[in-house]
Amino acid sequence: MDMSVDILLPDAGPADADALDRRLARIGTPLGREPFAGDALLFCERLSAAILSDPVARRIPDLEAFAFWIRRKAIERLATRFADGAPPGTIRLPRGVILHLPPGNAAMMFAYGWILALLCGNHNIVRLSRRRPPEVGLLLRLIGAELSRLPDLARGQLFLSYGHDDQITARLSAVCDLRAIWGGDDTVNRIRSIALPAQATELTFADRFSMAAFQANAVLDLHDENCAALADRFFNDVFLFDQMACASPRIVVWVGEPSDCRAAAGRFYQDLAAVAGRKGGDFDAGTLCAKLSYAFRSILDWPVSGMRRYGGRLLVLTLTRFHDFRSDVMGGGTLFEIDLPGLDSLLPHVRRKDQTLVHFGFSDQELRRFVGQLGGRGFDRLVPAGQALFFDPVWDGQDLLAAFSRPVSVLCSA
Incomplete structure (x- = not known):
């Protein structure tokens, strides 16, 4: 051989x-x-x-x-x-x-x-x-x-x-x-x-494919230092592994009234861009060109209504309606976004391929109700912002401690 x-x-x-x-x-x-x-x-x-x-x-x-x-x-x-x-x-x-x-x-x-x-x-x-x-x-x-x-x-x-x-x-x-x-x-x-x-x-x-969902009013209610801290945590979710990990969010779903969503998004991305500029390290011209080429193709082929660049590290593409781009993604700090009136409006767009939902501003009851409505169609993890890449023994719906062991039945006579 x-x-x-x-x-x-x-x-x-x-x-x-x-x-x-x-x-x-x-x-x-x-x-x-x-x-x-x-x-x-x-x-x-x-x-x-x-x-x-x-x-x-x-x-x-x-x-x-x-x-x-x-x-x-x-x-x-x-x-x-x-x-x-x-x-x-x-x-x-x-x-x-x-x-x-x-x-x-x-x-x-x-x-x-x-x-x-x-x-x-x-x-x-x-x-x-x-x-x-x-x-x-x-x-x-x-x-x-x-x-x-x-x-x-x-x-x-x-x-x-x-x-x-x-x-x-x-x-x-x-x-x-x-x-x-x-x-x-x-x-x-x-x-x-x-x-x-x-x-x-x-x-x-x-x-796998991952998303984020932010409650717009919850972001708007944050003090400046707390919004900056949220952006700092979300930076880890997006930029570690160059956004190529399965748990890295690709799209941010803003939940609330359209005007609130736009105000929250504008505020948050400014903070996220500041963190990326401070912690993002070097980026090369080739990566930036690839991101821009991907963005222009997305504008031509998909329901994208706008593009915003924040330096060379963060690129945000706004969708007018949900589009399935799971098989055609770009890393390096490229985020899509969409506004939805409620978290339940995301349900029709969830697929079995979806792994992680990073969340902020939702109650435990809201999240549990959302999971119950999924009916097993997707999402194996719902985690707070900053924890997308935290490894847990239950991963992708699999309990690894159980999988890496085997139970042996021991039955004794009465």
Whole structure:
């Protein structure tokens, strides 16, 4: 077999077919691990501390957020959540070997899924792209250092990298008990065609679309400093991952009277543009040209009544009626907007592909009524502004703590 695989962790280096098979044989050997074992908890605690003490890592928002997510108290809450989720009369055990095929457009996503699978007691194979941003390389270095202190835990982990090679993916799939695929629809469908062992299963996280809904009067009622703070939180939702994450909002739905919606939007975008100018970093001329080309095409082909540019980072396109552009999106701070009289006016336009609704200004009762009216047609998450990219063990409607484990029924005689 002609193959090119780079082992990243542990014992980094290139691997031929025989070397990969030896690694896979070791991964497939059960160690009898229990969920939330002591060494896994210790590893998370040490890795969190290592990230926060590293002079470079602690300055990278994605790494800082991950370190916060795996701190001791957070993991203890996950352990409680895991234990409470076991059905009566069952014991939850690891599923076995998990093959992780994370997305390329959200580089840090691999770490969250892998940590959850590790905590559930599984052995893990993680395939990473060869085009990795520097923060991933830094995190791998810190992971490797901490795994080297816990050899029993390290023995069940394998991080590798290779190109788009279905033969290698098939080789990895043949030893897994669960395959987790993150990516575009075409990627998911292609990998799903690769056979799994008969008793294995898989999770798929395909293309998704996300929105925001703001109650116009609630924005208008904010003091200036609070409106600026809202814009600061929403900046993270839109601009992290260059607006290419599935949870990144693409359209803002303004709810209220038309005059209130226009006043709230004008105020809010000014604040958002100020945050983008302060925190957005550099942008290149090519990205700006691509955004403008996309905007002009949208004006010609779709019901777009206006375009507003706020520097080079924020571009807002106003829709006169709802248009389905889910399969044709542009990142880099490109937002559509539309005014609707009520949140329920959004219901006819929701599709199963819709993942996250970022919200501001609605009561818990209003949000719950809206979800009840959806009837399962779409939206797996409704989150406050600033939390679109916060990872939760329930993702895309899938409970990962449950998926990465299996309940074993234990029935005793009377």
